[in-house]
C-alpha cells in the first residue's frame with residue numbers, strides 16, 4: 001500500500017483510497033524533546049520502587065521487559081497483577097514530574113501544517129488526559145484536533161464495548177485500540193492515516209489496514225507506508241493533504257471544514273455506525 005499522490009521521479013503513487021481521518025500520536029511524534037521520555041522513564045522506575053516495592057536491582061530490566069511485552073510499562077504491570085491507582089500513576093510519571101513550559105515550546109509552523117489539512121484530525125496516545133492537553137496547549141496545537149483519544153477515554157470506550165479492563169489496560173499497539181477508535185469515528189481503518197514514532201504501533205495499525213507514517217525516521221519500518229524525520233516534513237512528502245496553506249486560520253475560524261462535521265460524528269451520542277455513547281472523544285479546549 002502506498003500513500004500520497006503519484007508522480008514521476010519515484011515518488012509515492014496515488015492510492016485509490018484516500019484517507020478520511022488523520023490519527024496522530026502525541027509524544028515523540030508531534031514534538032521531540034529527549035528530556036521528556038528520560039524524565040518519564042526515571043519517574044516510572046521510581047514509582048515501581050517506591051510504590052510497588054520492586055527492588056532497584058531489577059527495576060530497569062523489568063521496566064524494559066514490560067514495555068516491550070505489553071506496549072507500556074503500566075499495561076505490563078497491571079497484566080502482571082499489580083494493582084495501580086491510574087490517576088496517581090499518571091500524576092507521578094507525567095504532569096507531576098514535567099515542567100511543560102520549560103520543556104516544550106510553541107510550534108507555529110506545525111500548527112500551520114496541521115490546520116492546512118482539511119481532514120478531521122484526532123490524537124491517539126497512551127498517555128493520560130492532563131499530559132495530553134498540557135502538551136498540546138504548550139505546543140499551541142490544541143485547536144488543531146477535533147478530538148483526543150487518551151488513556152482514560154480509551155479505557156472507558158473499551159469497557160463500553162465489552163473489553164475487560166477491570167484488571168487490564170488497553171493501549172497501543174493492541175490491535176483492539178485501533179478498531180475501537182475507528183469504530184468510534186465511524187470510519188474504516190483503511191480510511192485512517194496513522195502517525196506514530198513507534199514501529200510496533202505503526203505495524204499494528206498497518207496490519208489492520210490503516211495507512212501509516214513512521215515519524216522520527218528516515219526510512220519506513222515494516223508496516224510503515226512512509227517515514228518522516230519530523231511532522232514538519234509532511235507537506236513535502238504528502239502535498240495532496242494540504243489545503244490552501246496561508247488561509248488556514250481564516251478557514252479554521254469559519255469552522256466550515258470537514259473537521260467541523262467530523263466533530264459531530266466523533267462525539268455525538270448515537271452517532272456513527274456504532275451507535276456510540278456520550279463518553280466518546282474528548283474535545284480539546286481552544
Ligand SMILES: [Mg+2]
Nearest residue numbers: 025027028197
Ligand atoms: Mg510516541
